Amino acid sequence: MSLEASVQLTLGALALDIGLNIEEGEVVALLGPNGAGKTTLLRAIAGLVPISSGHIRLDGRVLEDAATGEYVPTERRSVGVVFQDYLLFPHLSVLDNVAFGLRSRGARPQEAAHKAGEWLDRVGLSSYAKAKPDALSGGQRQRVALARALAPDPRLLLLDEPLAALDVTTRAEVRRDLKHHLASFPGLRLVVTHDPLEAAALADRLVVIENGRLVQTGSPAEVTEHPRSQYVADLVGVNLLTGQADHGAVRLPSGPVIAAVGAESGAVFAVIHPRAVALHRQRPEGSPRNVWPGRITGIELMGGRVRIRIEGEVPVVAEVTPAALRELGLEEGGEVWLSFKATEVGVYQA
């Protein structure tokens, strides 16, 4: 039993065309840059945006089917949503917010209040039952929003950027709590996020979308080890090149041929970690077969390392220590030689 969604719709400049399945027991993270269509897909699954073609099925039951015109309205979908800025009702107390879904689904006031109280207990906020949402901190609001979405016992839980509204200091703690609550929720779970750390921490499987289309899906480890788009490569912080493999070498579309152990044939991705790229003032002698000249177009400090962006026949980012940067006397606009070993190039089918 699962969610099967095939969603096509156009909304302003966004053309969304995505197939998404969520299996029993899975936490799926929908990862992508701003404007990729993550929130729109979530809204379509919740029935808040109509789809123009495709279908959405939950446990085999049709929620929406563009071909037959079937449409189950949002309020009958058994889908709980934690919205990006939580959208707690400002005129209701915390308890009444959590009880709202139970009341709407026909529970008696006392029964709803009792069950809502249990949920507040579970997220550790029973002492705030009578408070209004605006008296809570961001992290507390997030927990109330989660309790409110879970209280009516939905089959599918959707979370839209659940941590984006929080400041950095509380985010790690709230993320840990959220992971715990997600683990104890028995239904299907989908988290929308633009933060790869969040996605990797919360989900069993990542679904990466860009410009309304799916670009990659897999476990966090698979996705980070084998990025299949520039966006994912940038998120992971590795150099991604595409080309044609030819037994021990990869030919880039612009001409240069990179020596790469393990390259067989066909269209491939080649990944080079920035730390594997060495920089030199003069053309280096010796073993590396991959040696290319370039020009430095950007230098930035990241943590204890320096990331140096190099344009040239083989455009890459190299990562060196600040000491190495000083020793080499590198600066923006300067010429530089870069090298990396053929064994440091990871090659996989495109």
Add this chain to the structure above:
Amino acid sequence: MRRERVPIVVAVLAAIGAAFFILPLLGLIVRSPWGDAVKSLTAPETLEALKLSLIASLSSTAIGLILGVPLAWVFARVDFPGRNLLRALTTLPMVLPPVVGGIALLLAFGRRGLVGAWLDSAFGVTLPFTTVGVVMAETFVAMPFLIITVEAGLRSMDRRFEEAARTLGAKRWTVFTRVTLPLIAPSLFAGAVLCWARALGEFGATITFAGNFPGVTQTMPLAVYLLLETNQEASYILSLVLLLISLLVLITLRHRWLGSA
């Protein structure tokens, strides 16, 4: 912050403008016969007019809420051809001379009017020159204030709260009563108060459509006007009462609606 220097011409014109409002109010307060105040206020005609005014204006406000909120909702939420025209028609009484409104009401609901003739012949119902007529005249003039205030409230509210309610299983009516109405409560309150104040002060449409019969259609403004001919000093006192009520409304609205500046 440095205080802005006021150019002399602006200061003089602004002072004249302010005086134009303050002097009449001052006149009313200074010239009112305070000694006879209690007698004038408790005179049976006055009490009758005051009672009628309160009943009629509160009824108009109630009707305004019952009919005006759905109209405002339709204007704010439903896109249909002719919406702007319909909105213009329903808010026309705000700019229409009230006497013209009264005449228009007569032509529609008078004994020979479009609908009135039929009401008269079919049910024997007469609307003009009755207390119901007063309520109709006041509603006609006052309800537009409620409609535009509530529509503005509906347009500016964050509709995603309604979506959140729907994901929690709330049907449309539940969403409306438990989320939409509470969220626009400030606009609802402001609209109702404006509507009530306008109804309370209504004169032109009322006297045209409902006439001036003590105890039946003679509201406070009508009584004030009539007293001006027969007992000027009593009319001053009644004017002062109306002034105080208006002032109260303004102060309430300043806090609840305009926000204290």
